[in-house]
Amino acid sequence: MPDIAITMGDPSGIGIEVILKALNELKAWNKYIVIGAENLIEAEAEKLELPPPENIVDTGELMRDEVPYGRATKQGGKAAYKAIVRAIDMALKGEIKGIVTAPIHKRAFMLAGINYPGHTEILASYTKAPRCVMMYVSDEIKVSLVTTHIPICEVPKKLSKISVLETIVLTDDFLRHKLDMENPKIVVCALNPHGEFGIEEEEVIEPAVVDAQKKGINVEGPVGADAAFVKEYDAIVAMYHDQGTIPVKVKAFEKAVNVTIGLPFVRTSPIHGTAYDIAGKGEANPSSMIEAIKLAEKLVSKLKEEKK
16 A cells, blocks of 8 residues: 555645646656545546546545535535545554645635644644644745644734744754754744844743753744844744745745644645635646655655664
8 A cells, every 4th residue: 555645635726636737747646545535536637637546545426516616615624624534544543654635725624614724733633642833844944833823813822932842842853853954953933023022032932942952952042033034044933824934935835845743644735725716727836746745755764764
């Protein structure tokens, strides 16, 4: 059985399209498992004039009129979630070693009554991992997030010395043991402009940085985000979602990959969303999905080495 499964994502978005284009680009029609509605996957392959994947785990038939392109639906949310849960179950049973996830849409999840804002939260819940961190990886920039899908007004309440420290430690471990960096240099962003105008830097972030330094981690901060993102570091720890993701998408939108670190298995994803505006038009760029698959392969190889 293949080591890596790819979930179809929201069937009303570009997920199936970028999966098929990526598999075609990589000449890997039989190298991975694709999890989702088999009839939609095969219909999309025929529409794009591409070979269908040879290994499909069918999660149930879906009619295209139930999940029209370009619109969040209850049925689409349920189908996307079902594929994710199936992949997690396979990974926890040891049937696969890694998951690549196509984009989902929060609105579709809400319509389906699924109370998770994103993949990271689903993965954390189902695996019961002590700490999961969303990290963006590319040659140009690497960023980890202390908090993820929460309102800006909630960020200061969710920050703690422990959450910042755990993010630093997991980031350092990933750089050293998965990307083979020796003594990587990490910077931690301030929450407030220039690291001033608030108490979080002094009471939360700086103590976490000091504790990380005591563990032998080459880290500095807190540094104002406007300075952190223009200097040379191996990785940046950001306090909240947009503080980290905007620079990533500006610098490496087509090449960056979303990685969940802290899980018992590999999980990667492209950094773009469902792109409802171009869904079904055949215009989607598979570059980030290709990179997500390549990185998953690399990380699964590392995982195998560690278990020898």
